[in-house]
Structure formats: structure tokens, C-alpha cells
């Protein structure tokens with residue numbers, strides 16, 4: 001691929017940069033995982049910024065203009081993200097809604113539903129969450145147990161979801177349920193969207209190691225959902241879930257930490273070891289070289305995806321390599337950085353720790369990155385089976401009725 005912008009891309013980049021310079025809020029590092037603002041405050045700033053972006057049609061560049069997008073290309077989207085990343089801007093609250101839930105609604109909902117829900121999500125007025133994972137079903141999502149039973153024009157839902165990011169501030173959610181346990185696991189699922197204020201929905205925050213509580217357990221007790229809020233046919237919930245998961249993979253795919261080798265260099269120059277600055281220590285340099293090489297590999301792999309996008313192709317399963325490498329790499333170097341800081345590594349106050357405590361917060365979030373959007377092992381399975389063509393995992397439960405699967409009870 002040609003790494004330089006074409007004249008049209010350069011023009012778009014200049015436009016974006018000028019707009020960001022004129023409009024981006026100053027000093028507002030308000031994102032869904034920020035430690036230096038309370039969540040309510042961060043959410044308020046993020047909503048204001050989202051409305052501004054939507055007004056200028058930057059909120060969803062590749063969406064058609066009729067639904068509030070810019071009708072732009074994936075490359076323009078990448079250019080916008082690259083420029084936006086240079087500013088410390090609010091974010092993280094709308095990604096699930098705009099990246100996964102609304103695209104699923106647009107594919108499987110009615111035109112009236114698309115019209116009703118798209119604009120408020122785009123402008124940050126309504127937030128969505130994804131109610132998929134359960135205590136006994138994450139990687140094996142088709143093993144979910146939350147039950148949906150039909151009652152006239154409504155469904156009655158009972159069960160529990162877990163790890164639901166943002167459920168505590170979300171207005172709506174997409175939900176996958178088991179409506180028929182008598183058929184094999186992938187065939188008995190039905191998919192809905194629902195108002196998170198529906199009676200019987202109870203959201204309980206999960207406290208994380210970082211001190212925050214970004215995700216939740218969500219309990220459903222006799223929750224009534226109108227049949228009109230079913231997405232896809234009864235029993236076709238797996239197919240609908242795949243729409244969401246494909247969008248999730250595209251959204252998380254690149255997954256890199258906010259800090260990279262430049263920040264490591266800065267840190268290692270500032271740390272004094274017994275024989276001088278850490279940057280001169282051969283053991284430190286050796287580790288740094290490894291992370292640099294991995295970083296370059298990630299960069300050029302991203303360029304390969306960009307090449308596919310610029311040719312109008314969709315990046316395929318090979319994209320899984322991005323997070324499979326970047327998530328363990330992030331955990332590795334943040335952990336090393338903290339060790340080098342010695343006792344200073346324990347300081348999490350952004351005003352006191354080097355680089356605004358980026359290594360501390362990165363280290364605390366690193367394990368989550370190895371799980372969210374596909375665990376390391378699942379990504380490696382995808383690469384093995386779908387990229388390298390190795391034999392598939394043996395899936396003994398694929399054709400057995402769900403209620404005949406052994407549960408361990």
C-alpha cells in the first residue's frame with residue numbers, strides 16, 4: 001500500500017484537523033474508563049462532544065447521510081480517528097451503541113425502529129449496552145441460559161447477564177435469550193432490544209481492580225418485552241448475534257494500548273538505575289527492542305487492513321492477530337514499566353505519577369483487554385482454523401438439544 005495520503009485524503013485530513021482545532025474541548029480527558037473525573041461529569045462532557053460531532057457528521061463517517069452519517073469511506077473514517085487521537089477527547093460511552101447495537105437494529109429492525117433510535121444514539125442522547133455474556137456463557141455465547149417465554153404479544157424474560165459495560169448509564173440494550181431449549185444450542189435463541197428501565201431489570205455494578213465500576217451484572221425477573229422488539233425471527237437469535245459480533249470485531253480489532261514505545265522511551269530516560277538511566281541498561285534495551293519490533297508488526301498489519309479497506313474489501317479473520325498481539329504486549333510492558341518505577345509504580349494519582357499514571361492505569365486494565373471482544377485463546381483458535389486452515393476444534397455439543405447437555409449439576 002502507499003503509506004502517503006492521496007491528494008483527496010490529504011484535503012480531508014486538513015479539513016478534519018481544522019475542525020478539531022476549532023471545536024475540540026480543551027483538557028477534557030473524559031472517557032468511560034477515566035480515573036481523573038467522576039463518571040457523571042465525564043458522561044456530561046462526552047454527551048456534549050458527541051452532539052457536536054454528530055452535528056458536523058463526524059460521529060459516523062461511513063454511515064449514509066440519510067441517517068446522519070457523512071457517506072464517507074472507511075479510509076476517511078481512519079483519517080478522522082487518527083486526527084482525533086491527537087486530542088485528549090471524551091469517548092468510550094457510545095462505542096457499543098453506535099458500533100454494535102444500532103448496526104444490528106439497522107440490519108434486523110423495522111424502518112420505523114431505525115428512524116426512532118438512530119438519531120438519539122448518534123447525538124449521544126441515548127446510550128445502549130450489549131446484554132450477551134452470562135456467568136456460564138462468554139466465549140461459548142451460544143450456551144446462554146437466560147429464558148424468554150412467549151405470552152401473547154409479549155415475551156417474559158428471566159435470567160442473568162454479566163460484564164455488561166455501561167448498563168448502569170444505558171437507556172437501551174440488545175439482549176440474546178434462549179427461547180427453545182429443546183433444540184441444539186445455536187438454534188433456540190431469540191434476540192430483542194429493550195428499555196433498560198423496564199420493570200424487573202436490575203443492574204448491579206461490578207467493582208474492578210482499578211477502583212472503577214464500568215461493567216455490571218444485570219438480572220431479569222419476569223421482564224416483559226413486546227414481540228415488536230424482537231430482532232430477527234424467533235429462533236434466529238444466533239444469526240442476529242453474528243451481526244453484532246462482526247461489528248464488535250471490527251470495532252475492537254486493532255485494539256492497542258494508549259501508550260506505546262515512545263512513552264516507554266520517555267519513561268526509561270527518566271528512571272535512574274544503579275548504573276545510570278534505565279535507557280542505557282542492556283537488559284532494558286533488549287526488552288524495548290522486542291516491544292518495538294512487535295509494535296512495528298502491529299503497525300504494518302494495520303496497514304494491511306487499511307489496504308483491504310481502501311480496495312473496498314472487508315478485513316477478514318486475519319484481523320484477529322491485532323488484539324492477540326497487542327493485548328499481551330500491553331500487559332507485558334506496563335508490568336515491566338511499573339517494576340522499573342519500584343515503589344513509584346504504586347502511585348496511581350495522575351498528577352504525581354510519570355506520564356499521568358498511564359502505565360499504572362494501563363496495567364490495571366491490561367487483563368481486561370486480553371478477555372474483552374474475544375479472549376487470547378479464542379483469537380488464536382480463529383487464526384488457527386480460519387487463517388491457517390488447521391483442523392477445527394471438536395464441538396461435541398453442536399447437534400445435541402440444549403436441555404440434554406450435561407451441566408455438571
Ligand SMILES: Cc1cc2nc3c(=O)[nH]c(=O)nc-3n(C[C@H](O)[C@H](O)[C@H](O)COP(=O)(O)OP(=O)(O)OC[C@H]3O[C@@H](n4cnc5c(N)ncnc54)[C@H](O)[C@@H]3O)c2cc1C
Nearest residue numbers: 130131132133137138139140163164165368371372375377
Ligand atoms: C472490559 C470488558 C468488557 C466487557 N463488556 C461486555 C459487554 O458489554 N457485554 C457482554 O455481553 N459481555 C462483555 N464482556 C464479557 C466478554 O465478552 C467475556 O468475558 C468474554 O467473551 C469471555 O467469556 P468469559 O468471561 O465467560 O470466559 P470463558 O469463556 O469462560 O473463558 C474462560 C477461559 O477459558 C478459555 N477458553 C474458553 N473457550 C475456549 C476454547 N474453545 N479454547 C481454548 N480456550 C478457551 C478462555 O480463553 C479463558 O481463558 C466484557 C468483558 C470485558 C473484559
